[in-house]
Amino acid sequence: MDNPFSKFTNSRTIQADLSLLEENYIPDSFPHREKQINDMVTILSSIMRNSRPSNIIVYGKTGTGKTSTTKYVTRMLQEATSNVEVIYVNCEIYDSPYSILVYVANFAGGEKIPELGWPVDRIYREAVDRINGTGKFFVIVLDEMDRLIKKSGGDSLYVLLKLMTDVENVKVSMIGITNDTTLLENLDSRIKSRLNQESIVFPPYNATEIRDIIASRLEKVFGPGVVDDTAINLCAAIGAQEHGDARKAIDLMRIAIEIAIRENRLKVTEKEVYEARDKYEMNVMHEAINTLPIHSKIVLLSAIVTQEIEPNSVITGEIYENYRRICEDLGFTPLTPRRISDLLTELSDYGLIVVDERNMGKYGRTRGFSVVKEIETIKKYLMEDENLSMFKTSKMTKQARFDS
Numbered sequence: 107m108d109n110p111f112s113k114f115t116n117s118r119t120i121q122a123d124l125s126l127l128e129e130n131y132i133p134d135s136f137p138h139r140e141k142q143i144n145d146m147v148t149i150l151s152s153i154m155r156n157s158r159p160s161n162i163i164v165y166g167k168t169g170t171g172k173t174s175t176t177k178y179v180t181r182m183l184q185e186a187t188s189n190v191e192v193i194y195v196n197c198e199i200y201d202s203p204y205s206i207l208v209y210v211a212n213f214a215g216g217e218k219i220p221e222l223g224w225p226v227d228r229i230y231r232e233a234v235d236r237i238n239g240t241g242k243f244f245v246i247v248l249d250e251m252d253r254l255i256k257k258s259g260g261d262s263l264y265v266l267l268k269l270m271t272d273v274e275n276v277k278v279s280m281i282g283i284t285n286d287t288t289l290l291e292n293l294d295s296r297i298k299s300r301l302n303q304e305s306i307v308f309p310p311y312n313a314t315e316i317r318d319i320i321a322s323r324l325e326k327v328f329g330p331g332v333v334d335d336t337a338i339n340l341c342a343a344i345g346a347q348e349h350g351d352a353r354k355a356i357d358l359m360r361i362a363i364e365i366a367i368r369e370n371r372l373k374v375t376e377k378e379v380y381e382a383r384d385k386y387e388m389n390v391m392h393e394a395i396n397t398l399p400i401h402s403k404i405v406l407l408s409a410i411v412t413q414e415i416e417p418n419s420v421i422t423g424e425i426y427e428n429y430r431r432i433c434e435d436l437g438f439t440p441l442t443p444r445r446i447s448d449l450l451t452e453l454s455d456y457g458l459i460v461v462d463e464r465n466m467g468k469y470g471r472t473r474g475f476s477v478v479k480e481i482e483t484i485k486k487y488l489m490e491d492e493n494l495s496m497f498k499t500s501k502m503t504k505q506a507r508f509d510s
């Protein structure tokens with residue numbers, strides 16, 4: 107028998123190191139971000155003159171290069187001087203001043219402080235002492251800073267800012283990264299004045315800019331001729347449609363290359379990009395469904411079941427009835443109709459169902475819902491939840507729907 111692996115070593119297929127297109131790979135050039143890089147370098151360069159830089163707030167929509175550019179600049183700074191430590195804090199994970207202070211203090215060295223149990227004041231003093239003990243500048247990058255403020259309030263930022271401004275000679279600066287351009291407006295003036303910050307804005311990319319970015323990222327992956335220009339343009343156009351998002355465009359290109367490699371194709375063309383887009387959308391939908399809370403999953407399932415019984419768009423009351431029955435069936439306590447109505451709105455925000463307002467004459471207006479796409483796939487993803495996998499949609503009949 108021929109070795110079944112041999113087709114994978116076919117030298118005619120595309121050879122590529124796809125890790126260069128992964129999210130966590132930091133490239134060494136950032137087309138169309140020269141100004142932002144320059145601004146950040148200028149602010150941070152005061153460290154080279156032994157003085158504390160201003161705090162920086164980096165604003166911009168998702169996929170506009172905020173995180174990777176910041177990591178790139180701070181890495182360069184660390185290469186240029188050993189007089190600085192950079193701490194990257196993802197506020198999706200560290201979302202309270204306590205957890206951030208513990209992280210910072212532990213980073214600065216010394217005995218490990220426990221994740222829980224110390225009063226904030228003590229951690230705070232410990233963090234300051236440890237930072238001062240190093241004699242170095244500290245740049246604390248708070249990525250997804252809006253998350254910290256949403257979770258722990260504006261005061262959380264205040265506690266951290268105290269660390270930077272209250273202590274004599276302390277050499278700490280902050281770079282806050284956020285998607286939310288209204289973040290500062292909503293903070294109270296006490297915090298704003300302490301922030302004393304410079305802002306750097308990352309505008310969305312247009313299609314031409316994204317095209318340059320993809321081309322520059324591909325230069326490292328392989329020589330010319332492997333990826334058709336039309337494929338690059340198509341990825342760029344799709345990324346630009348989505349609020350100027352380089353991440354989506356690069357992800358699409360990576361998936362398109364994966365498809366070409368898997369299928370032993372010699373080139374990446376528009377065809378692979380279209381296939382990549384379908385796969386990408388499926389992945390997004392899978393992720394969205396996977397991370398829904400259990401009641402939202404049951405509501406989505408109820409909407410599908412109701413629609414299967416009544417193929418037009420269905421109204422909240424009907425979905426609620428089936429939701430209640432499924433909850434009983436699976437041993438969950440149903441939420442109120444009001445809550446379910448909110449969850450339906452959330453599901454429509456995710457694009458998993460579509461809402462249409464209907465006029466019911468003297469009964470006023472009501473909302474109709476339909477699950478428009480990929481119903482079988484959605485069901486399959488929902489059934490991956492072991493709480494739901496016991497449920498058999500065939501149990502639901504039109505008759506059952508009107509039982510109460």
Ligand SMILES: Nc1ncnc2c1ncn2[C@@H]1O[C@H](COP(=O)(O)OP(=O)(O)OP(=O)(O)O)[C@@H](O)[C@H]1O
Pocket residue numbers: 128129130131132133135136137138139166167168169170171172173174175284285319323352353356
């Ligand atoms: N100008 C650029 N040149 C090369 N790659 C870029 C550029 N801009 C963005 N990228 C790449 O696009 C992807 C997304 O960028 P990044 O994570 O920095 O975006 P972000 O603005 O921080 O997004 P989010 O707000 O969602 O965290 C990364 O892989 C990054 O390397």
